[in-house]
Amino acid sequence: MAKKENSKPAEKMVFNVGAVIYEPGSTIKNKTGGWRAMKPKIDQAKCIKCGICWANCPDMSVKKNEKGEFEIDYDYCKGCGICANECPVKAILMEIEKK
């Protein structure tokens, strides 16, 4: 989660007029993976590399690695389960997130 950013003491924060953010890409700092209650896990043996999970992920948290395998980016995956639901070969399982 964005704990690092959000736990800054108030006196050290900069409050720009109108809450304008002048530095692009600030969303990347907000790691939303901490919101997850359920965690998707890809079984690479079953996966047919169709990319349906990649196409359907609303947070762009399914990524293709150099080997052509799909992986979950747990820094941002909120555990919505759309990938598991859409997977045509049931290669993605949702597990309870353990912290």
Next chain:
Amino acid sequence: MAEMVVEASMALALGAKLCRPKVVSMYPITPQTHIVERLADFISNGELDAEMIHAESEHSAMAAMIGAAATGVRTYTATCSQGFALMFELLPIMAGNRLPGVMSVANRALSAPINIWNDHSDAVSARDQGWIQIYCESTQEAIDTTIQLYKVSEDHNVLLPAMVCIDGFTLSHVCERAIVPEQGEVDEFLPAFKPFVTLDPDKPVSIGPISFPNTYMEFKKQQHDAIMGALPIIQKVHDEYAKKFGRAYGNGLIEEYRMKDAERAIIGMGTLCGTGRIAVDELRAKGEKVGMIKLRSLRPFPVKELQKIAKNLKGLSVIDRHVSMGFEGPLCTDVRSALYGSGIEVNGFIAGLGGRDITVDRLQKALLSTKTHKQGEWLL
């Protein structure tokens, strides 16, 4: 300058035109329609170089105004009543994003029952949303206030949108004598808009991001401090305008009428103050020491200025053209709060809802109510 007999809606359109807005996004609604029509005329015949956005609703009109203001241009819109209510969702967004701009509101009642006539329920209901709100008594005041409010709104110590409120029909459709300033004079008074932030692909910024519980209050405090800080700026801009154009409205925030030795007074906003002057004059002729306070700026509320003007009063009757259902007139609440502990008897009256006439005798009844310690009431 051009002196003419002009309908207030036309005057407002002329006033807006003189401020050279670059984007005018509007949706017509009675009794604001004439303003939209006149501006559309100005743009189509080349008198005003602006983008006219015919939005599909007031919600979209305000959304377009916010988007346009974020690109760093001067913006204008107008609405009232149900249209204003539809816009409501976006009002705090424009203010919270600290985007300047001016909106005219031809104040009209809210349904139900359906009623197209004047009262203040639309704009007064939105007084907490961070917009500056100035209420006007005359056509001339509406033109002058529009020009003044662009300057206030765009001041980098303010950076908040502003409403010029005129009474629907009672003012919007009335033709009266007014002086329309020359373009050159307005250009001298109101410099080109200098935005504090602009949406620019070459210099990307985020406007309107999320603010978590640990930062939201600081931003809201900043915004509140800005609108409170607008009080002296409204005065300063008004004084500067008065010096240049020769017309003043009290101190810009509040205007007094025959208050010097007054023991009792009424306070109200907008056109009812014209009637109020006659009510005061008639009672003065009978020997009553009465006066009137015309509040121009409802938000920010000029607490100190009101305290100063009211300090020698025994009684003050507040005329609200809106009722906060379940309590009282909101202006009455504000006035009571501002005068708390002063010992002045404050009486609240609800008047003129849905276009009901506010007559001289009704105002005189309110004026004298504190003499006999009568309670405030609905002036039906």
